[in-house]
Amino acid sequence: MTTWIDAWSRTDGDTRARALFAERFGAEPAGAWSAPGRVNLIGEHTDYNGGLCLPFALPHRTYVAVTPVDSDRIRLISAQEEGVREVDLAAVAPGTVEGWPSYVAGVAWALRQAGHPVRGFDIAVDSCVPYGSGLSSSAALECAVAVALEDLFGLGLAGTDEGRTTLTGICVRAENEIAGANTGGMDQAVSLRGQAGHALELDCLDDSVRQVPFDLTGHDLALLVIDTKAEHSHAGGEYAARRAECERAAELLGVGTLREIGLDGLGDALADLARLTGPEGDGSAVAEVLVRRVRHVVTEIGRVQEFVELLDDGRVDEVGAAMDASHLSLRDDYQVSCRELDLAVDAARSAGALGARMTGGGFGGSAIALVRADEVERVAEAVAAAFDDAGVRAPAFLVATPEGPAA
Ligand code: GLA
DSSP: OOEEOOOOOHHHHHHHHHHHHHHHHSSOOSEEEEEEEEEESSOTTOGGGTOEEOEEEEEEEEEEEEEEOSSSEEEEEETTSSSOEEEEGGGOOTTSOOSTHHHHHHHHHHHHHTTOOOOOEEEEEEEOSOTTSSSOHHHHHHHHHHHHHHHHTTOOOTTSHHHHHHHHHHHHHIIIIISOOOOOSHHHHHHHHOOTTEEEEEETTTTEEEEEEOOSGGGTEEEEEEEOOOOOTTHHHHHHHHHHHHHHHHHHHTOSSGGGTHHHHHHHHHHHHHHHTSTTTTOHHHHHHHHHHHHHHHHHHHHHHHHHHHHHTTOGGGTHHHHHHHHHIIIIISOOOOHHHHHHHHHHHHTTOSEEEEESSOSSSEEEEEEEGGGHHHHHHHHHHHHHHHTOOOOEEEEEOOOOOOO
């Protein structure tokens, strides 16, 4: 038997958040807002290298009900825990707020840092974005808070793509500085700027985007998401280590970002790296690691371009090879996969998926598989059976379609 992670309807989600607020704070909220989690089709670990990626917004969203207050006090409640948390907005600084409230308080703090007149508020949070599954539940929370606060405090930012780009930067600051996770900007960008029916081609060099029509149903295809339920405790440290390696490689090569290398320059760049870090440099172990990291980033950016060209040509059923190649590169060169992700990808492919790869940061979380629409159940069952045979915890599934942004 397979487990499916359902998305709530927008009305249902709003109602849940409002009801939670009313029940625990004893008053109706001023309003309710929500923002989606995401999957990334391709372009992994490219965002913080000035690269390209291609995420889309999920129907699974985080809902918040909020009322502003005339002080700096933030009171937070969540459907997932008992009790009320409290944060003094005036005292928020890096390292001062623990756990999930840091994503909420971080957004208010970053808005204030940018000069926006934000005060305290009461907030109730509920979500159908599975937590810890690599589908960006944290970005969904940040972005829901961002659109709520910008609306309540009349900041006039959510009405334009330019304003939403500004909000993206606010949410990234919240995550990097207050929540302490040094992630890139992909998750927040798609949660705030994704469009229904489209994948978001995001150019992280200048934050420009292109909405790429992504119609799987019209091609009798579906995107199956496999939540492996694997959580890796060192994920944060490993992510930061990868990012540092990329920065080191860029510095050694004398480029601003690894994006600048390009597929044409890859051979020379790898030879340079080997020379610069070789026997006279840091030693060959370092060379080998940096070569692998750069090779992944540069080829992955190339795969995003290839994927997008196929979509533009209406050849959706041909993107599988790029997905497969992306997974191998993430597994062998970037070294961010894990046993459960490899198992999910291999099992989905053996069951007939056109392509499959891990999605998101890695070390656990989710994989995606492009499958024929009438084979979704069969592939999911085959993956669940492979997990059972391997004696690992049962995965959960959802079928992803591109839906609208934070609102
Ligand atoms: C996480 C980060 C993103 C991105 C991906 C990997 O989701 O939050 O910024 O780096 O990993 O592509």
